[in-house]
Amino acid sequence: MHIEYEDSFVKLASLIGGEEYLKVARALLNSEDVTDEEIASATGLRINIVRKVLYDMFGKALISGIRVKDDKKGWFVYRWRARRDYADSFIENQKKKILERLKKRLEYEESAEFYHCGNKSCDRLSFEEAVEVLFKCPNCKNLLNKVDNTNIKKALRYKIDEIARDLKK
Ligand SMILES: [Zn+2]
Numbered sequence: 001m002h003i004e005y006e007d008s009f010v011k012l013a014s015l016i017g018g019e020e021y022l023k024v025a026r027a028l029l030n031s032e033d034v035t036d037e038e039i040a041s042a043t044g045l046r047i048n049i050v051r052k053v054l055y056d057m058f059g060k061a062l063i064s065g066i067r068v069k070d071d072k073k074g075w076f077v078y079r080w081r082a083r084r085d086y087a088d089s090f091i092e093n094q095k096k097k098i099l100e101r102l103k104k105r106l107e108y109e110e111s112a113e114f115y116h117c118g119n120k121s122c123d124r125l126s127f128e129e130a131v132e133v134l135f136k137c138p139n140c141k142n143l144l145n146k147v148d149n150t151n152i153k154k155a156l157r158y159k160i161d162e163i164a165r166d167l168k169k
Pocket of ligand 1: 117122139142
């Protein structure tokens with residue numbers, strides 16, 4: 001299932017903690033400098049859940065908090081704010097990491113010929129490894145055949161292009 005998120009901050013929150021984080025993240029974006037009680041009433045979540053989520057987000061540097069005096073109550077409360085810039089760079093960094101991994105994988109796939117016995121539980125071997133075992137699978141003793149990795153390479157190139165385009169935006 002593919003879900004569109006209105007904001008990378010909301011997306012990141014949802015990836016970290018699911019539905020409850022999603023609700024809190026949306027409440028944080030809807031009104032700036034919001035208190036835990038305001039979030040609880042906006043989301044319908046219990047106050048202790050809201051606090052737990054907020055402290056976790058704070059610990060992950062996704063939100064910042066300021067301590068202000070509540071005039072009505074006469075005591076101090078925390079007002080929370082989403083750090084959207086941080087969420088943006090966090091997601092961008094994740095994408096860059098994935099891109100690097102995919103490029104390395106593609107390089108590997110392009111670098112050699114691979115051999116396999118056709119048995120799902122057995123590993124793929126490089127040409128050098130296959131020669132060493134005289135083209136007999138070291139695990140199941142079946143004959144090793146050359147693997148056509150065209151589709152793997154195609155899929156990797158497609159994904160690499162997609163992420164690279166996305167990062168340019
Ligand atoms: Zn095998």
